[in-house]
Amino acid sequence: MEFMPVERVRRRIPDATVVRLPIYLRILVEQADEKVEWISSEGLAELAGVNAAKVRKDLSYLGSYGTRGVGYEVAFLVYQIRRELGLTHDWPVVIVGAGNLGQALAGYGGFGERGFPVAGVVDIEPAKVGSVIGGVRVRHIEDLAQIVHSRRVHIGVVATPPGAAQDAADRLVSAGVTSILNFAPVVLVVPRGISVRKVDLAVELQILSYYEQRRAGVGLHAVTSNDAGRGASA
């Protein structure tokens, strides 16, 4: 094997693991709130609804932070997962589209709590501009670049109608955003190096429909696990 420098190169964490780390994190934070100080891979696996070996392997990508015979120290794991996910500081987000969904998102306090404060909401419709949602005033989309720069926004949320989603994404990218969470049922085209994740409710329902229909057809079956290997496409 090649000589390896002490300053270890940050290991690439498998996509499938990246998807599960936030789930472990949420559970661990809940446990910490309940004054649980130590947890075993078995215990965490139970709460996360996965296999214990998978938990151990996932956590092993962060480093050897467990204690054999004992388990993992909850507070320490929380810290390590936060660090690995880049959650040591806030990531302000900007929401494009102040409609039904955009308003629900902006008004939802859960994001700010988890380190994703809403830095701004923009819309193309002058009629929407100026109204206040969740303590944030809706601004015109022309102000997008200004918001992104002044608030150092890296993450944008697309909540426009499907037909406007690509336009919204283009504007976000030219404003300097490098990660996009897309709610519009549209495949966004973005330059290499920009991460995109999508949330498509109709797709989710259709997937459920498949398993539902299958169950009806052939005896029972179902099963399968929710998020194996979702990354963030670029």
Place this chain on the structure above:
Amino acid sequence: MEFMPVERVRRRIPDATVVRLPIYLRILVEQADEKVEWISSEGLAELAGVNAAKVRKDLSYLGSYGTRGVGYEVAFLVYQIRRELGLTHDWPVVIVGAGNLGQALAGYGGFGERGFPVAGVVDIEPAKVGSVIGGVRVRHIEDLAQIVHSRRVHIGVVATPPGAAQDAADRLVSAGVTSILNFAPVVLVVPRGISVRKVDLAVELQILSYYEQRRAGVGLHAVTSNDAGRGASA
């Protein structure tokens, strides 16, 4: 080769493919609307943002519906994918939790259009009961079983606060629902044979944070694709 009965045994479609079929379907419907009659795996791949070989393999699980040298007939593919996904009839859904999100969902017309009409919205809070959202009157959660039975609902949506989500899921299951779409940031525990998919926005943002942070740390990287292999856990 073995003799094969005409009434072919339904092949199991890989989870990763099941996740992509709805995306192909949406694109194909759009193409049909634009009077496109034929499409190649290359063309569909382009629009779906995936590899052409993947498209062909995915479609091959449905059967040999392409024409070599030509491509796939759009209308026929639409029909076949719909059939395979169980979208030949409507799947009424019931929404539990008439808060911020539940209201946005109920008011959103996109579901009904795609074959998932809202059969009912229920809430535990008497104050919410009786109000009308998107043409549906909010009813008390005690009426859940009645709605599920009378409207033959198989799919339930959980849009309650996290602390109430397991209760909501339990009630859905006892009412007879066998598929659940969960918006609460909680791992639901359900009996074997019940499908669950979750939509967790905080998790999505945290995943983006990881890749974002990584980009800052080591040169560039990013990439990865959105939904490899999401199934529906039971």
Place this chain on the structure above:
DNA sequence: ATGCACTCGTGCATACATTCACAAAGCGGG
């Protein structure tokens, strides 16, 4: 001190998913 019970970390086997690469099949032009 020694042994025992427990739990991590990980090599390895297996399963699943992606991609390549090419023969087979269909189409159209001459």
Place this chain on the structure above:
DNA sequence: CCCGCTTTGTGAATGTATGCACGAGTGCAT
């Protein structure tokens, strides 16, 4: 009717993820 062009369908190779099984630490009781 045949030839050349196109595009499918799929074996095989590669890449990724899962889960088992067990060695190796750790803590505690005796």
